[in-house]
Amino acid sequence: MYVRKSVITLLCCFIGQCFAQKPPASDLFVQVNQKDARYLALSDGSTFIPIGANICFPRLISKETDVLAYYDHYFRQLAANGGNFTRIWLSVPLFEVENKEAGKYDVQQAERIDKVLALAKKYTIRVKFCLEHFRKITNSPAPFPSSVPFDRPVYAADIATMEDFFLTEKGKKRYLDRVDFFAKRYGNNPTVFGWELWNEVNAVNVKDKEMLLKWTQEMLVEVKKRLPRQLVMQTLGSFDSEAATELYRHYSQLPQNQLAQAHRYLDTGAALAICQAPMDELGSDAVRTLKRFSPDKPVILSEVGGVEPHHAGPLKLYEKDSLGILLHDLLFAPFFSGAAAPGQSWHWDYYLEKNSLWWHFGRFSEAVSRFDPVVEKAESFVDTLSNQLKLYGLRGTKTTLLWLRDGAVNWKTELAEGQPARVISGQQLTASLKNARKVSFYDPWENRWTQGTISPEGKINLPDFSRSLIVKLEK
Structure with missing residues (x-):
């Protein structure tokens, strides 16, 4: 047609100058841009646009040689197409250092993390580490074979409930002692982009969700004390309802939360109609909403993709999307709506790798090359x-x-x-x-x-x- x-x-009256995002030097840390707090920079002041996807954990493998080969493959594909960023969960069995006894840390597991970070450095990829993700102390195993467990039975001997974990000094000490272990090992490593307190903290199984906000306020301060050279942030579950809108308002406006992040999915079972809209509108709306909440903070659509109704698995239409139509939109729409980064896809294996879609990152990188939004004082x-x-x-x-x-x-x-x-x-x-x-x-x-x-x-x-x-x- x-x-x-x-x-x-x-x-409108506009127009202008060129910039190319240079490959980040390995000794430079990522920080909030001091010239324009809506964007990020390296510690030499140059603008940094994090381009990448969630590659949070390998599925269905456990041997260290396989894990390292997995990340080498994914990082190589990403870097070859202009990517410079990913996200990894430290609390999955493959990387969990507190895996046998509370308060005891497995150095062999830490050495595995060291090796993955070395691969990331090799490919000039910055890594955002997510510190925790569990939702119950016990009785929440992996919901399906390629997933990860959502409990922490190692704490069950002296912490009975999630309320105990978030409210008591003992629970807080458990969390911060583990942060101390990571801080001593990685606090001066510029390959580490930053630290996420908890994946989708509002999904934790507690009756009083207000305690999670108070805990977040306290832990953002405490973790930043321990990791002053790296970014510290929090995340919430999918931005798919009016209730989620208010949660996002409160969390994104926390002064100590250095990034305003959103998770949003194409989900025909979601309460918000925008979650059934075209992917570009879905992503743009999330970014523009967070920008209204936090106009002077970097906004990133940090998890985005498609799911079956009510998050019942990856979107079946992925199988038909061999061209990466959804990926294209979720990359471009957030950045062109004023985000500090393109959208960061969740389904790295079921969608990106399966359909060989890494080339889309290269197309985004090329499209924005020689355009520095900070120098340009860009307005979306x-x-x-x-x-x-x-x-x-x-x-x-x-x-x-x-x-x-x-x-x-x-x-x-x-x-x-x-x-x-x-x-x-x-x-x-x-x-x-x-x-x-x-x-x-x-x-x-x-x-x-x-x-x-x-x-x-x-x-x-x-x-x-x-x-x-x-x-x-x-x-």
């Missing part, structure tokens, strides 16, 4: 144009990047209904571009840059494209 020529009016904006085209933009002082997304095609039309994407043809931007000098286009599906022209009347003819197109405007 072809869409005939129409005129799109862009009511979202608009709907004619012929169902959606516009996500980062307006800079000298350069503006636009991501155009065809709103007529999405996961429902392409994956559920099997309709091919249409070709957008003959579209035109009419823009008031003050001192506009240059326009170029990047097709992320073809990996191709082309040059355009701006007429004396400020009109820009777009090349033909399907699904999406990057428009770069410069002074």
Whole structure:
């Protein structure tokens, strides 16, 4: 299908300068950008955009040689496509150091973590460590073969309930003693991006959820004392209901929580309608909501993907998404909505690896290369144009990047209904571009840059494209 020529009016004055995110030096730490707290930087002040996916734990393997081969493969694929970031859970059996007796730490397990970090350094990938994830003390084993257990029976001898763990000094000491072990080993390691207190802490099995907020407030301070050179943050479960909205408001606004993070999934069983929307809208909404809550803090969509209703396993439509339509949208939409990073996919094995989709990270990296959102003092904006085209933009002082997304095609039309994407043809931007000098286009599906022209009347003819197109405007 072809869409005939129409005129799109862009009511903004913008355009400009180039920047390339350099490979991060191994001795530089990641921190909140001191020039613009909405973004991240390395300790030399250069802007750092974390590009990567959750690779939290290997499934169905346990031998150390297999684990290291697994991470070498995944890190190599990610790095070859411009990736520089991942997330790993330290509380899974493969990495858990407190695995036999409470308060006793297994050095052999720690040496395994050392080896994974060495691989990450080899590929210049920063690692966000998640410290804990269990939800009960006992009786919460792995729910399915490739999952991990959600209990910590090693604590059962002297901690009876989760309430005891979060409320008593003994429970808090258990947590912080384990943090001390990691801090001594990794606190001066710049490969470590930062530390997440707990995966989806609101999912912990306690009646009084308010205690989890109070505990988080206290532990953010205590963990930062122990790990002052690295970022410290907290996470919540999927942002899929009105109740979750209020939780996200409270947690993202905690001053000690250095990142405002969100988990959100395409889930047709979710209470919020946005969770059944096209992936770009789903991701953009989460980012823009957190930006309203915390306008002066880096926002990251740190878990995103698709699930069967009510999180009953990975989305079955993944099998049909051999082109990575969902991945493309979850990468581009968050960053172009003002996030400090592209979205970070959850299903690293069921989706990314199975469908050989690592190339999408390279397309994102190329699209944003030579654009520094901090230097540009970028401001995000979202608009709907004619012929169902959606516009996500980062307006800079000298350069503006636009991501155009065809709103007529999405996961429902392409994956559920099997309709091919249409070709957008003959579209035109009419823009008031003050001192506009240059326009170029990047097709992320073809990996191709082309040059355009701006007429004396400020009109820009777009090349033909399907699904999406990057428009770069410069002074």
